[in-house]
Amino acid sequence: EDQVTQSPEALRLQEGESSSLNCSYTVSGLRGLFWYRQDPGKGPEFLFTLYSAGEEKEKERLKATLTKKESFLHITAPKPEDSATYLCAVRPSGGYNKLIFGAGTRLAVHP
Amino acid sequence: DAGVIQSPRHEVTEMGQEVTLRCKPISGHDYLFWYRQTMMRGLELLIYFNNNVPIDDSGMPEDRFSAKMPNASFSTLKIQPSEPRDSAVYFCASSGGGELFFGEGSRLTVL
Numbered sequence: 122e123d124q125v126t127q128s129p130e131a132l133r134l135q136e137g138e139s140s141s142l143n144c145s146y147t148v149s150g151l152r153g154l155f156w157y158r159q160d161p162g163k164g165p166e167f168l169f170t171l172y173s174a175g176e177e178k179e180k181e182r183l184k185a186t187l188t189k190k191e192s193f194l195h196i197t198a199p200k201p202e203d204s205a206t207y208l209c210a211v212r213p214s215g216g217y218n219k220l221i222f223g224a225g226t227r228l229a230v231h232p
Numbered sequence: 233d234a235g236v237i238q239s240p241r242h243e244v245t246e247m248g249q250e251v252t253l254r255c256k257p258i259s260g261h262d263y264l265f266w267y268r269q270t271m272m273r274g275l276e277l278l279i280y281f282n283n284n285v286p287i288d289d290s291g292m293p294e295d296r297f298s299a300k301m302p303n304a305s306f307s308t309l310k311i312q313p314s315e316p317r318d319s320a321v322y323f324c325a326s327s328g329g330g331e332l333f334f335g336e337g338s339r340l341t342v343l
Binding site: 170210224 | 236263265267274275277280282287288323325327329330331332333334335336337
């Protein structure tokens with residue numbers, strides 16, 4: 122069964138304190154791993170797609186990496202506005218384009 | 233483009249009533265997804281369409297739930313009769329084959 126597990130469930134950081142979020146997955150053939158950001162009361166907002174092991178993508182203070190079993194979202198020198206829930210999702214092989222989501226990591230960055 | 237548009241944003245109803253949620257996808261996208269989000273179960277895929285045709289409805293909880301996509305610019309998710317355990321945020325998303333773009337969600341409360 123395709124499965125996505127994110128850790129930690131919640132993370133509290135001081136402004137400027139770098140850290141990483143983890144997304145481990147088991148999937149019947151990976152056709153993409155996706156990271157989303159979700160603010161309270163809003164829909165998930167797309168951040169990155171990674172397709173193969175070794176691939177990296179960056180956007181401002183965020184960098185996503187991918188291995189054969191997991192992905193990391195590295196947050197460098199975070200600011201309070203980075204506080205949100207970060208969701209990881211996988212697209213399994215087998216046709217079509219559905220995404221299977223993990224439970225998310227709630228990040229709080231305090232000044 | 234205005235993005236994925238969902239209505240209503242909030243719905244409060246009583247057990248046994250019919251609920252209809254609506255979605256207008258991004259123009260040109262040929263995939264449409266309905267997800268449900270709760271604290272306990274996270275984001276769950278209910279059903280998705282490709283070119284207005286339902287592809288996978290295995291996530292629909294039971295016969296009380298139904299979804300239609302009569303044309304490329306409109307979809308509905310109907311719950312009849314509604315139950316308190318249906319209380320959740322329902323998201324519609326659309327895709328052109330890559331990442332999914334989500335609407336702001338419809339928060340349903342069934343009393």
